[in-house]
Amino acid sequence: MSLVSINFAYIVSAALFIFGLKMLSSPSTARRGNLLSALGMLLAIVATLLASGLSYGWIILGMGIGTVIGLVTAYKVEMTQMPEMVALFNGFGGISSLLLAWAEYHQYPQMSTFIAIVAFLSAFIGGVTFTGSMVAFGKLSGKISQKAVVFKGQHLINGAILVTAVIAAALFAVSPATGWGYTLFILIVLVALGFGVTSTLPIGGADMPVVISLLNSYSGLAACAAGFVISNNILIVAGALVGASGIILTRIMCKAMNRSLANVLFSGFGSAVKATEGDGPQGEVRPASAEDVYYILEAADSVAFVPGYGLAVAQAQHVTKELGDLLEANDTEVVYAIHPVAGRMPGHMNVLLAEANVPYDQLVEMDDINPRMDSIDVCVVIGANDVVNPAAIEDENSPIYGMPIIETFKAKTVIVLKRSMNPGFAGIQNALFFRPNTRMYFGDAKASIQALIAEFKDAD
Amino acid sequence: MEAVYLTLIFVLAIFLGFELISKVPSTLHTPLMSGSNAISGITLIGALASLKSEHLGFAIFLSTLAVVFATINVVGGYAVTNRMLEMFKKKVKGGAQ
Numbered sequence: 001m002s003l004v005s006i007n008f009a010y011i012v013s014a015a016l017f018i019f020g021l022k023m024l025s026s027p028s029t030a031r032r033g034n035l036l037s038a039l040g041m042l043l044a045i046v047a048t049l050l051a052s053g054l055s056y057g058w059i060i061l062g063m064g065i066g067t068v069i070g071l072v073t074a075y076k077v078e079m080t081q082m083p084e085m086v087a088l089f090n091g092f093g094g095i096s097s098l099l100l101a102w103a104e105y106h107q108y109p110q111m112s113t114f115i116a117i118v119a120f121l122s123a124f125i126g127g128v129t130f131t132g133s134m135v136a137f138g139k140l141s142g143k144i145s146q147k148a149v150v151f152k153g154q155h156l157i158n159g160a161i162l163v164t165a166v167i168a169a170a171l172f173a174v175s176p177a178t179g180w181g182y183t184l185f186i187l188i189v190l191v192a193l194g195f196g197v198t199s200t201l202p203i204g205g206a207d208m209p210v211v212i213s214l215l216n217s218y219s220g221l222a223a224c225a226a227g228f229v230i231s232n233n234i235l236i237v238a239g240a241l242v243g244a245s246g247i248i249l250t251r252i253m254c255k256a257m258n259r260s261l262a263n264v265l266f267s268g269f270g271s272a273v274k275a276t277e278g279d280g281p282q283g284e285v286r287p288a289s290a291e292d293v294y295y296i297l298e299a300a301d302s303v304a305f306v307p308g309y310g311l312a313v314a315q316a317q318h319v320t321k322e323l324g325d326l327l328e329a330n331d332t333e334v335v336y337a338i339h340p341v342a343g344r345m346p347g348h349m350n351v352l353l354a355e356a357n358v359p360y361d362q363l364v365e366m367d368d369i370n371p372r373m374d375s376i377d378v379c380v381v382i383g384a385n386d387v388v389n390p391a392a393i394e395d396e397n398s399p400i401y402g403m404p405i406i407e408t409f410k411a412k413t414v415i416v417l418k419r420s421m422n423p424g425f426a427g428i429q430n431a432l433f434f435r436p437n438t439r440m441y442f443g444d445a446k447a448s449i450q451a452l453i454a455e456f457k458d459a460d
Numbered sequence: 461m462e463a464v465y466l467t468l469i470f471v472l473a474i475f476l477g478f479e480l481i482s483k484v485p486s487t488l489h490t491p492l493m494s495g496s497n498a499i500s501g502i503t504l505i506g507a508l509a510s511l512k513s514e515h516l517g518f519a520i521f522l523s524t525l526a527v528v529f530a531t532i533n534v535v536g537g538y539a540v541t542n543r544m545l546e547m548f549k550k551k552v553k554g555g556a557q
Contacts, residue, residue, distance in 0.1 A: 010505075017499055018476065024492050025483040031545040034495050038538040041502070048508045055513040055520070062507075062524045066531020073532075074539035079547075085540060086494050089533050093500045096530035100506045103522035107515055114463050216493055219500040228466055230506050236466060237473045238502035244477025245496040249489060340486050347489030351544055359551035363487050 001050035009047035010234035016040025017238055021245070027360045044234055079355040080312045083345040084140035087133045087212055090219050094129025097122050097222035098189065104229050105185060109177040115229060116173040120188060122225035124165060127192025128199070129218040135200040136211050140344055146205030154202060155266060161195045203265065206309070206386070208344045210253045210264045217246020249346050256340035256366075258392075258403035283434035285421070288441050290448070293415055294455035296439070300377035300413075302333040304369060306406050307349045308342045310383015310418070314445035320382060321356035323449050326456045335362050337369040337379075339387040339406050370407050379408040381416045381432075383445050385423070389430045399428060414438045417445050491544045498537025504530035 001009075017040045023033025049059070077085045101122035105111065111119060138144040165188060172184040203211050220242025227235025254261050288296075297303060305320060324334045336358060338349045350363050369376075381388055384406075391398035392405045408414050409432055416438060423429050432438055441448055484492050507526035515523070 018480065021477075021480045021492075021496070022483075024488055024495065025480075025485065027485075027488060027545075027548040028550065030488055030491060030548065031542065034491070034538065034541045034545055037495060037499060038542075041499070041504075041534055041538070044502070044505050045508065048505050051509065053512050053514065054508070055511050055515070058511050058520055058524045059508060059527060062511075062527030063531045066528045067535045069528075070532040070534070070536030071539055074536040074543065077540065079544070082490060082494070082540075082544070086490075086497060089494070089537050089540075090497050090500070092529040093497065093503060093533040096501070096503045096507060096526040096533065099522050099526035099529065100503055100510060103507075103510050103519050103526060106522060107510070107519045212493065216497055216500070219497065223500050223503045223506075224470060226503055226506050228463075228470075230509065231462060231466065232506055232509070233466075233469060235502050235506050236470050238499050240470050240473030241477040241480070242496045242500040244474050245481040245492065248478060248481045249493065252486070252489075338486070340489075345490060346493060347486060347491070350487045351490045351547070354544070354547040354549070357547075357549065360487055360548050361551050365486055 001047060003051075006047045006051060007233065009043055010232075013040040013044040013047075013234055014237045016043065017241060021241060079317075079352055080315060081141070082351055083208065083212060083343070083348060084137045086345060087136040087140055087215070090212070090215050091130045091133030091137065093219040094126045094133060094215075094222055096126070097219070097226045098126030098130065098192070100226045101126065101229055102185070102189070105176065109181065111176045113173050116176045117169070118225045118228035119176075120169040120172060122222055122229055123185070123189055124169070124192045125218050125225060126222040127189055128196040129215055129222055131193045131196030132200040132211070132218070133196075133215050135197055136208060136215060139205060140208060148204035148207075149201040154198070158195065158198055161191055161198065165191045165195070199265070205344065206341075207257075207264050209341050209346050209348075210250055210257070210261070212345050213246050213249035213253055214261075215246075217243050217250060220244075220246055253341055253346060256404060258400070285433055286439050288415065288439040290441075290451035290455055292439065293441050294452055294459075296378055296413055296415065297327060297332070297380075297452070298330065298456075298459070300327075300332055302335075302376050303327055303378045303380060304335050304337045304364075304373075304376045304408075304411065306337050306339075306379055306381045306384050306388060306408055307353070308339075308382065308384025308387060309344060309348075310385075310445055312343055312348065312352055312383070314383060316382060316446040316449055317352040317356040319446055319449040319453065321353065321358050323453055323456075324358065324362075326453060330456075335364045335369065337364050337366065337406050339366050339384065342384055342387055366404060366406050373407045373410040376411040377413065379411040379414045381408060381414060381418075382449075383417065385418075385430055386428075388432055389428070390435070391428065391431045395431070408432065409435055409437070412437065415441055417441050417443070417448050419444065488548075491541050491548075494537055494544065495541040498534055498541060501530045501533030501537060504534055
């Protein structure tokens with residue numbers, strides 16, 4: 001295949017990616033969209049392989065290993081593990097951009113200044129994406145502490161790392177084709193790998209939705225830079241699409257937490273181990289038994305479930321759906337109200353509930369449920385905390401003041417399923433728990449809901 | 461001139477990306493993320509093209525490694541996204557009600 005026809009095939013691929021992303025705007029067409037996008041990828045791969053002078057032995061080996069690992073992980077992973085899975089794949093995308101830039105530089109060290117700069121960007125962003133994603137993977141899978149790790153002089157060290165990288169890049173761009181240039185390139189790679197770790201460690205577990213979105217964007221930009229290195233259109237287009245997607249998601253996540261990106265990245269939010277006891281909201285907590293909760297739910301005309309990360313931890317999505325079905329059989333209107341940052345990645349709760357067969361028309365976004373919250377009889381909060389804390393609206397001194405929340409406190413009755421009175425990620429006590437219309441239903445979320453299901457079944 | 465032309469493509473694609481992604485509802489943010497993640501495995505194309513038979517030794521090693529990682533990203537990413545999207549169903553009328 002000639003270079004021209006290969007490039008035409010790439011244009012078709014790019015169009016398929018664009019259509020694929022467009023079809024992701026509705027759940028009914030999303031699956032076809034993803035397949036279309038995969039088709040685009042397949043076309044690009046086949047067209048590339050038709051070029052002359054490739055060493056197919058290595059290609060078959062590399063793609064064979066990659067396909068097996070990719071398929072096995074994709075089909076074995078639990079839906080609750082999706083955030084760490086995405087982080088892991090994302091990291092692999094990053095490292096391959098780094099390796100590609102390196103291979104290209106190793107083979108053709110006589111680079112123009114422009115190419116040398118984009119090679120630096122590809123290697124640097126790729127490296128940061130790789131180790132950053134690995135740290136995110138470790139945090140999300142519980143292999144390393146989810147707490148924000150902050151140490152003295154952290155910003156100074158990160159700043160120094162960045163300055164080193166920029167200086168090394170400038171020197172490298174001037175004379176890439178020397179032994180000195182090669183040393184600089186290796187230094188850049190090492191610095192990038194280190195920076196990925198030091199910049200992700202200080203970010204706490206509940207801020208992970210922002211981090212994953214950002215790393216997602218980086219992996220696209222790294223691919224894009226690699227496209228500049230080898231003058232390849234499809235890498236640039238696809239990389240830019242992913243880069244834009246990651247940036248948008250990052251912005252949505254930051255807005256949903258009412259914090260700037262800089263605050264998420266640098267403040268070490270959630271590292272405060274000790275809650276401000278004594279000056280938090282105080283009052284009487286009204287615990288409820290399974291039987292009490294059953295009577296409340298049984299009498300309700302409309303129920304909104306508000307899931308959070310606790311639902312994922314307790315793996316309670318299937319029992320929640322079962323309870324929802326029982327309520328519907330009892331002529332109760334059931335919806336699932338989902339905060340944009342509930343869980344550990346954008347859309348995390350939606351995927352879990354979809355896994356439990358909750359139809360997507362019952363998944364309601366925060367902005368749709370809040371205006372009609374007063375008409376909801378019962379809100380059942382399952383493992384969510386900061387995203388339902390009324391302090392975000394009422395208490396100007398609260399660290400989460402201004403963050404949009406699901407206004408559960410406006411419902412006639414709120415039932416909070418919780419293990420204990422421990423504060424949430426922000427380290428603050430939740431004023432919702434002390435409201436007169438709130439009942440606390442203590443225990444493991446899954447076991448608690450199973451007890452409710454048993455109550456409903458006994459009543460039949 | 462080539463640099464200018466490539467940068468133009470880049471800028472246009474960024475704008476297009478912003479337009480497309482802003483329309484994705486938050487329900488589908490996880491599949492969007494893993495799907496776009498699979499697209500970022502496009503580096504595979506570059507890695508494949510750089511595995512030329514005239515290359516030797518260390519360059520071949522780097523490229524092959526890039527192919528392995530990018531393939532995991534592409535194949536795994538699309539497969540897992542498909543698995544997720546399969547689960548998003550519309551309410552069956554007369555079912556649970």
